[in-house]
Amino acid sequence: MDVEPQALLPTTRRALLHRLAVGQAEGRTPSLVGAVVREGRAVWTGARSMLDDHQPTDDVQYRIGSLTKSFVAVLVLRLRDEGLLDLADPLERHLPGTPAGELTIHQLLTHTSGLAAETPGPWWERTPGELRPDLTDVLGEQPVRHPAGRRFHYSNPGYALLGALVERLRGAPWGEVLRREALEPLGMTRTTLLPQAPHAGGFAVHPWADVMLPEPLEDTGVMAPAGQLWSTAADLCRWAAFLAAGDEKVLGPAAALEMRRPASEPDDAQWTAGYGLGLQVIRRDGRTLYGHGGSMPGFLAGLWVSEADGVAAVALANATSGPHATAIAADLIRIVAEHEPRIPGPWRPLREADPDLLALTGPWYWGAAPFTLRLRGDRSLELTALGAVGRSSRFRAEADGTWTGLDGYYAGEQLRVVRAADGTVGHLDIGSFVLTRQPYDPAASIPGGVDPRGWRTS
Structure with a gap:
């Protein structure tokens, strides 16, 4: 299927579909959906399925896993912009009573809090949320694994805390806050906490045989802010456009830009990965991409934006492992950028020159x-x-x-x-x-001065 096929050249569309077909076949996933956004507008969607002549549309829901974290981060930044918190505040100031109270909101957003990567057992992604009813069950007796602020250590429980923080300051469930403050203003009517038809089923594919096993679709309760959301390719195109440019109805351009700046921006030109405020930042194929990947039992997701190319892409699959959704999304960007490079705006002189x-x-x-x-x-x-x-x-x-x-x-x-x-x-x-205007200009004030003999040959 194509949406507005005239927006991209036929050769570009075929290359995009070919990448999806390879991803679905080699990744051995029941279905794979991809979408491309250019200059803020969805210009292509495509899909491949194990069922002949039956491809999922861009309105079919898939679970998006940790892409959920980018939504939670937006809610936290809205609280910051309203003056209800500061990112440097310790969690205890707004959400008292947790064993992580001394950690800052900024550290939780950027995964520099030192909190454990996962909850104490059982495996939260495959466990009904009612078995882990409150935050003490999420954190356990020794939740901190590293000194706060010292290193990046991805933490799912950290985002459970941020979701609870939103609920505390808004006085409503975080999912309801998300719907009211972000999803509805952006027209994302098909992004929900629980699946709504039509939605894909999640499967595990046997590593050594072409057979499948259905995965459980649990409501993860207090851990939901770490990876609960379901969404569609169409809705995620809207989210990608928002992350690229911001929207004053939700979060302005300056805050959207802040999200994609790595918490500790590397000066080394060879850096390959970082993490901002709820967004991953990577270097791939010579370009910088920001967005997030996601996985939950039965599902994989990837969303990337390339600011330099004006292109974003989404990939969604309904398999626990196999297809590399984030790599596929990055490849969709590369294909568009290589086949149809961004045409720069015309050069214009300054309106006035001082x-x-x-x-x-x-x-x-x-x-x-x-x-x-x-x-x-x-x-x-x-x-x-x-x-x-x-x-x-x-x-x-x-x-x-x-x-x-x-x-x-x-x-x-x-x-x-x-x-x-x-x-x-x-x-x-x-x-x-x-x-100075000249190399070591003797007329300028240079610390240490300039040798009065000037430049010489020996």
Whole structure:
């Protein structure tokens, strides 16, 4: 099946369907659904099934597992934006009585709390929620496995705590809060806590024989915020579009951007994975993707967004193991990006040019290392290293005449223009680093000074 097939080229659609077909056949899953979003709009859906001539549509529900965590994180950030909590607050301040009260909300969101990855037995994903009625059953006697804030350690119980936090501050079940505050405003009518027809059944496929075993579909109770939700490809396309751009009805663009920034953003260009506020961030095929994977008995899910390509993708399967849903979703993005690369908007000159800002552009030197400074829209600046090594960064203009770094080594650092006594530009100061118009400009104020003999051959 195709939705708006004219939106993508026939060769692109065939390549997408081929990837789904390979994923379903090699992953040995009863069914596999995929969808693609481009520039905020669903442009393709496809499916493969073990049943000839009967493919699931984008309105069939699948369990989405830990993708649920991204929904819970949005509810927590809404509380933050309303001033009802601070992410630095200890949990105890808002949800007293748990053995994890000293952990911060930020640590729970980013899996840096040190909490155990799973609950004490029995296996919560295959256990009726009524057998684990409250948070003490979720955490056990020794819930902390690592010192808080020291390392990333994925924790399902941590998100159970966040769901309970939402319930405490909203005075309503978290699922009801989610429906009212996020799902309905975004038009996601087919995302629910419990399955609603039409929905797929979950199966385990025997590793050494082509036979299947139905998986139990349990309501996980207090653990539900970690992985309970059911959704459809169509609804998840709406969620992907929201994660990409935000929506003031739910969470604005600035907060949506905050979600996908790794909690500890690596400076190393070789990094491959991180975790933000309820979102995974990965590097794959040379591009940065954010979203989340999910698994529950009988189901696998993956949702990724590529900001650079303006493309998002979803993959849903009804097998406990076999198909790599997150890899398939990433491949759908790659296929679209390679077959139909994003067409950039037309270049346009600035509406007006400030002579003082224009005077800052061009070559600068940190010591002997060359850089260029470019003027962008909204008075922003972009520093680009020209040598084999160097620290590039974008800078946002501030009202006080300084600029704040947005990425890389200089993220959060201040860029100042330091002027000479006659008012001309003397040098740039970025967090105490001095950039001059000439390599080690003798006229500039450089810590340590410049050898008066100047440059020489020996």
